[in-house]
Amino acid sequence: MSVPDVKIFPHATGEAAKTVEKHQDPQDLVFYSGWFCPYVQRTWVALEERGIPYQYAEVNPYKKEKHFLEINPKGLVPAIEYKGQALYESLLLCEFLEDAYPNHKPNLLPADPVERTYARIWIDFITKNIVPNFMRLVQAQTADKQAAAREDFTKALRTYAEKVKGPYFLGEEFSLVDVAIAPWIVREWIIQENRGYDRAAVGEAWKTYADTVAQRDSIRRTESEKQHFTDIYGRYLRDEAQSEAAKAIREGRPIP
Numbered sequence: 467m468s469v470p471d472v473k474i475f476p477h478a479t480g481e482a483a484k485t486v487e488k489h490q491d492p493q494d495l496v497f498y499s500g501w502f503c504p505y506v507q508r509t510w511v512a513l514e515e516r517g518i519p520y521q522y523a524e525v526n527p528y529k530k531e532k533h534f535l536e537i538n539p540k541g542l543v544p545a546i547e548y549k550g551q552a553l554y555e556s557l558l559l560c561e562f563l564e565d566a567y568p569n570h571k572p573n574l575l576p577a578d579p580v581e582r583t584y585a586r587i588w589i590d591f592i593t594k595n596i597v598p599n600f601m602r603l604v605q606a607q608t609a610d611k612q613a614a615a616r617e618d619f620t621k622a623l624r625t626y627a628e629k630v631k632g633p634y635f636l637g638e639e640f641s642l643v644d645v646a647i648a649p650w651i652v653r654e655w656i657i658q659e660n661r662g663y664d665r666a667a668v669g670e671a672w673k674t675y676a677d678t679v680a681q682r683d684s685i686r687r688t689e690s691e692k693q694h695f696t697d698i699y700g701r702y703l704r705d706e707a708q709s710e711a712a713k714a715i716r717e718g719r720p721i722p
């Protein structure tokens with residue numbers, strides 16, 4: 467595997483740094499994180515939201531260090547080591563936390579099987595429509611490609627927003643659907659500042675929902691300061707990023 471030389475700011479800042487500070491002690495669960503990563507933020511929010519004890523470990527996934535590849539052979543964050551066993555994939559980790567810590571409230575998946583599957587249907591929609599179109603928009607270099615990606619992204623958000631019961635996706639309870647989309651809500655400023663995207667222009671339902679999710683405590687507690695994202699997102703905005711996800715978007719493949 468080739469290892470690109472990727473400079474990233476080495477640690478969390480702001481509210482996220484305070485959270486990291488509180489999670490240094492050894493625990494059964496080690497959370498391998500990259501402070502900047504939206505997929506990481508999903509699992510991190512689930513841990514925080516449910517008060518699960520964990521030890522935070524910062525990793526630069528671009529370095530593909532041997533120890534980390536033993537934890538996740540894909541070399542991607544987030545990953546978890548639970549009592550010595552390695553697990554990875556952000557949404558699967560969130561589901562693992564539901565299964566392994568059923569008594570840590572609130573549960574993020576509904577108990578009812580129909581509701582549970584309904585939640586997963588919309589999580590799948592986020593994975594297949596919202597996240598890839600966000601990345602396409604960030605990486606698009608010409609005005610035409612940006613307009614097309616902006617249109618597809620906005621359309622996907624409108625489809626999603628129509629189903630929001632409010633204040634959260636499933637209604638009163640914050641759920642894994644909100645967790646799955648939240649990291650891209652708090653990163654909308656990137657396309658707002660660089661790609662002519664406007665949250666309000668998507669529609670009132672989206673704006674109200676996105677504003678509500680962004681205010682959630684667990685989301686705020688896992689957020690680093692905006693200025694430290696500049697290096698990372700600069701590479702995506704110039705379409706120079708060599709991450710597995712960036713390459714997949716460039717080549718029109720699904721994100722790994």
Ligand SMILES: N[C@@H](CCC(=O)N[C@@H](CS)C(=O)NCC(=O)O)C(=O)O
Pocket residue numbers: 500502503504505506527528541542543544554555556557708709710711721722
């Ligand atoms: N599908 C994975 C995606 C994880 C992912 O792409 N993480 C990025 C950081 S945001 C990473 O580790 N990239 C390293 C690389 O691409 O080499 C998940 O949901 O956990």
